[in-house]
Amino acid sequence: MRILKLLKNRYIIVLLVIGIYLIFFDAYSVGVQYRLLRELNHLESETERYQEEYKQDSIAYEALLRDNESIETYVRERLYMKRADEDIFLMEKPWEPEEPR
Numbered sequence: 001m002r003i004l005k006l007l008k009n010r011y012i013i014v015l016l017v018i019g020i021y022l023i024f025f026d027a028y029s030v031g032v033q034y035r036l037l038r039e040l041n042h043l044e045s046e047t048e049r050y051q052e053e054y055k056q057d058s059i060a061y062e063a064l065l066r067d068n069e070s071i072e073t074y075v076r077e078r079l080y081m082k083r084a085d086e087d088i089f090l091m092e093k094p095w096e097p098e099e100p101r
Contacts, residue, residue, distance in 0.1 A: 006012050063070050075081045082088050
């Protein structure tokens with residue numbers, strides 16, 4: 001009975017309509033906030049991953065600056081460079097189609 005009396009009050013109705021609009025239809029609605037929070041978490045995890053990659057690359061860079069042998073190893077493994085009297089053969093795995101799920 002008390003609820004029906006409150007629903008007849010126009011101020012309560014206006015507040016309910018505005019509240020529903022703000023929760024579901026506004027530019028800052030609950031759904032939008034949830035999506036933005038997920039995107040923020042994803043970007044923070046990417047930031048952490050890039051920071052880890054930066055640390056590893058910095059260590060590798062310092063090693064390359066200190067040692068000529070590590071430069072040769074890096075160039076041979078990553079850039080496939082060779083000495084004048086060598087041949088390089090690249091072995092790749094044969095392509096296998098994925099099984100349907």
